[in-house]
Amino acid sequence: MMAVIAAAIVIQRNLFAVVVLGGIYSFLMATALVALDAVDVAMTEASVGAGISTVLLLGALHLVRGDEAKPLGRPxxxxxxxxxxxxxxxYGTLGLPAFSDPEAPIHKHVAPRYINESLKETGVPNVVTAVLASYRGYDTLGETTVVFTAGIGVIALLRQRKRKDRDRR
Amino acid sequence: MSALGHFSYWVTIFLLVAGLFIVIARGNLVKKLIGLSIFQTSVYLLYIAPGKLIGGTAPIVGTGITVYSNPLPHVLILTAIVVGIATLALGLALVVRIRESYGSVEEDEILRAEEAALRDEAT
Amino acid sequence: MRNYLVLRVAAKIVVPFMLLFALYVQFHGDFGPGGGFQAGVILAAAFVFFALIFGLPTTRRLVPDRLVETGIAAGVLVYAGVGFIGLLLGGNYLDYFVLDRDPAHGQHRGIFWVEVGVCLTVSSVMLKIFYMFAGRRRREDDA
Structure with a gap:
């Protein structure tokens, strides 16, 4: 299903339709993530992908408007x-462990410790929250800073012109 | 090594290739960004899918449950999604600026405009 | 879209619940799915929805730019500040065990404040980005 939507996004040239399809795609992705037991991630994807990013893309489309031009060369x-x-x-996947293989290296490294110890050590039943904020606090600090920087970047890019507009008027 | 066991990887790869194709083949910058975000979602799947254990549940500790899916990739991807939207917004802001100075978001038209500007400068 | 009565009434009913849900996600994140990132995004989405129905100027009056920009920086500062408090209390940077006599409580407290910081930054950034995109007028002269 998601593959179909992705293919439609590839083919469709009207950007508005692409954005709407992108929203549908995000919801499907969120459903797939619930099926994969990643509820926290699914929640984020549903609210970010289908909500905010669709609105942002529409806002940007309003500013740049339009249909995509026909591709010049044959692709x-x-x-x-x-x-x-x-x-x-x-070819590379043939060497990877099969889906849901409990012996796969990913389940052997730090995950058991997180699952078994986090409730005792942090008193927070949601392991994802515990790992996010506590064990990997530095990572999350970095990510927050990245979001911060991106926000500042957008402000820097889009604000300057506004002042020029005002000057012209 | 069954086909079923690797199905999730192949879905991931299909999405990745679709995103890659959009990024390479399409000249429209907004479309390119959308392709990039499809590429990104394929990476989410790549991380989340191996963490799942059939018969397990979401990693929220409760009584009577012993099998959980791996929380670590969830954490990484959770933050990656939010960072992804922030950078997408940054990209869109760049596109908006490009559109304002060149009047187009098509790659080839921008290049042509750039060349014309260079030629004007030379003469 | 100001003139659609149904939309206005529906938005008036729905927006408070969206805000409430964001708070629930924020503070219940320890026990169920949720946390600062999701709560921030939902919070921002609520305001974006409000802006779509009632117009940008109304929203800008309700949540002024100054406040949003302060939020962007304050979130990161709260997060980093938690780290420094840990440092001052004699632990390592971002070490939550020292925040309370009971280490598990300390962890809980640390996680709580960190999530608050994340939520602040994420929601403010999202809202600000929306303001920036929606606030620009399309320039017709260069088309």
Whole structure:
């Protein structure tokens, strides 16, 4: 299903339709994430992907407006490159552990410690929150700073022009 | 090594390739950004899918549950989503600025405008 | 969209619940799914929704730019400040065990404040970005 939506996004040239499809895509992704037991992530994806980013894209579309121009050349080269990359990656997956394999390295490293000890050590039943804020506090501080910086960047990019407009008037 | 066992990877790869194709093949900058975010969602799947254990539940400690999916990728992706939207907004802001100075968001038109400007400067 | 009565009434009913839900997600994040990132985004979404129905100027009056910009910086400062408090109390940076006599309580307190910081920053940034995009007028002269 998601593959179909993605394919539709590739084909569709009206950007408005693409944005709406993007919203649907995000909701489907959120559903898939619930199915994969990642409820925290699914919640974020539903609110961010389907909510905020759709609104933002629409806002940006309002500013840049429009339909996409017809691609100039025939897209054979990019298609070939993409398919080649995909092929290599599929070959790569053959060496990876199968889905839901309890012996996979990902379940052997730090995860058991997080799951078994976090309630005792932090008193927070939601392991994701505990890891996010406590064990990986530095990471999250960094991420928050990135969000902060991006916000500042947007302000810096979009504010200056406004002042110029005012001067002209 | 069954086909079923690797299905999640292949979905991921399909999405990744679709995103990659959009980024390479399309000249429209907004479309490119959307392609980039599809690429990004494929990475979310790549991280989350291996953390799932069939029969397990979400990593919220409760009584009588012993199998949880791996919380670590959830944490990483959770923050990645929010950072992703912030950077997407930054990209869109850049696109808006480009549109304002070149009057277009098509890559080739921008390049043409740039070349014309350079030629004007030379003469 | 100001003139659609149904939308206005519906928004008036829904927006408080969205705000409430954001707070629930924020403070219940320890026990169920949720936390600062999600709560921040939902909070911002509530205001964005409000702005879409009642217009940007109304929202800007309600949540002024100055406040939003302060929020952006204050969130990061709260987060970093928690780290420094840990430092002052004789622990490591971002060490929550020293925040209370009982280490688990200290952790709880640390996580709580960190999430508050995250929520502040994320919601303010999202709202600010929305303001910036929505506040610009499309320039027709260069089209």
């Amino acid at each position: 054979w080269l990019p298609l070939a490159v993409s398919i080649a990359v995909g092929g290599v990656l599929v």
